[in-house]
Structures are given as structure tokens and as C-alpha cells.
Amino acid sequence: MDKFLTVDDLRVHFPTPDGIVKATDGLSFSLDRGKTLGIVGESGSGKSVSSSAILGLHRGTRAQVSGSIRLDGTDLLQLSNAEMRKLRGRDIAMIFQDPLSALHPYYTVGNQIAEAYRVHHDVSKKAARTRVIEMLELVGIPQPDRRYDAYPHQFSGGMRQRAMIAMALINDPGLVIADEPTTALDVTVQAQILDLLQNLQKEFNAAVIIITHDLGVVAEMADDVLVMYGGRAVEYGPVSEVMIHPEMPYTWGLLSSVPDVGGDPNKRMVPIPGNPPSLLTPPPGCAFHPRCLHRDKVPGDLCRTELPELVPGPRGATHLTRCHLPNPEVIYETLVAPEIAHELSEER
16 A cells, blocks of 8 residues: 655755755655654754655745655645645645744734635634634643734743644644754653644644654654655664664764763763765765764775665665665674663663
8 A cells, every 4th residue: 555655766956056955865755644754863964855845845946856755646746836835734734843933923823823724724714713722722722712812922932832733733634744843842841742743643643754853752753763864864764673773873873972861970972973964065975984983894995985775774674774884783782882772762
């Protein structure tokens, strides 16, 4: 059976006076309704650019977008601008990182959500208001009938994020993209927002893509995880596999950078050395090789000269990795702190 969302060989390139910036370069993944995909990676790895391509937000810009994005059998890249506008907000919705910037300061929160509803439904203002109040109550905003007429600056950060979730879900979309939805929130509110997202996903049976730097969020929420580096997927598979048995040194680095959830004051985080690659002039071969501590374990000079393919690793067809390293499992278990995998398995 076909997946609800299938992204195949997605490329988003930006022409500049200095050359082509390959923000996303050959990205492929799929997602079913009711499931969650976590996309992780450092800033500049191509996470948000890819999600913007799914929403069609690069239309009208100089971006060169190619490949295939099929949503419930429809290739979104083949749709006209008018057809894409009909889908956006109705079939695909976005929860933005900073709701204070995403919400218009001059209009009440309720009117903004009502507008998102009336664009896709021929209903009166009164009916739209009733629907919005129902959604505000569903996402846990107290006194929703009064809050309907409040402005964004009158909401707390957590309430603004709840309002954004209400706006994203008011049309019952099949796909919801959450771009760093908890970054600006304190830990307690983060947990509340994530629980809300999970509960609403079950109720609406939506497919969810969550873009985050927080591996703990991925371990808690996602079914599959896609690790991006330099505009490409470098590891992809079920969370239980990728988090517990990672096969790519970049993923090892991300896991090693996680604070000790056990609170060991003597344990130090191990940062990844160096900086992310330039998407204008990426290094030859494996983009991660200038920062990789294990490149000399690969026979010959493959890491520096040949781009590895994203292929199944030793653990099976569903766990894909982009690396020349032989026997990654043995190296990981020997050289990377085993308690990292244990802590993430406990959190999972």
C-alpha cells in the first residue's frame, strides 16, 4: 500500500552570484497517517528548507525545486499555484517555531484562526467563531470565548503555541509539519505542548513531521527519524533502531552531545569538532569527513573522494545509513559511551 506522504529525490537549490547553494540535495522519505517522523540535524542541514518545499513556500522565489512530493497520490510539485493554495492549510498545515512572529499583532487570535477556517469553508463569521472557540478549548486554552478576542501579545508563549496548533488543526489536515515547536518554551510547557500534539494526532489521525534539535523530543514522539547533514539524509529508520544502534558517526556525535539525563555532574558532553559544511562549496566525498573522527578507519581514501550512498546497514532494510565505515556497530559499541544508548532506550 502506498504511503500517505512520499518525498523522492527532493532538491532545493538557490542560485546566488557565487554559485548554487544546494540546501536540499536528493532527499527521500515516506510517512503514513497517524505516524510521526522526526527530522534532526544542525542548523543549516536543510530541515526547514525541505518542509517549506512540501508546503510550496518556495514558489515565486528563485529557488530551483525538483524531484517528487506525493501527498495521498498527488504530486504537489506538479500543481498550479492556485491548486497549491487550496491544499495549504486544508490538507497540509504548519506549526511555526515562533508563534509571536507567525501571528499578526494587529488582529485578534480568534479572527486569525477563523480566517484560516473560512478560507476553506463557506461558513458565516458566527459559525467560524463557534468552530474556533471549540478548537481553542480542545487545545487547552482557558476561557476560549474570551480569549478569542485577545491579541497575540496578551497570550503567554505556551498559549500562543497552543493557538498555533489550533490554527494548524482547525481544517483537519492530513499532514502537520511542526518546525521546532517547543524551542522558546520552558521545560514544563514543552512537555505540555508535546503531550497535546500527541493526543491531537491520535484524535485527527494526522501524519506529523517534527523538526527539532532535541533528540529527547524525537525519542519520545517519533516513530521514524531522519538525520540530515549538508542537505542530505545521512541516517534514516525507526527511532528504536537509529537511537539505540546508530550507524553513522554524525549521529554518534549528536548523541554524544546530549546532556546526561541521569544528572552525573562528572560527565561531560562531547561536542562534534569543526563546523557544518558550506552548502555552496561542500567538501568532496562524504560531507562529514572533515569532522569525522573515524575516517581513517575506512580503507583507501573513500571518505575524501567518494560520496557514500544511503543504503541499508547491517541491521536490515529499514535502517539506512550513508557511510563508508565498515562494521559501524562494533566501532560504536567500543568507542561511544554505552550509557547514551541506555538512557535513550529508557526514555523511549
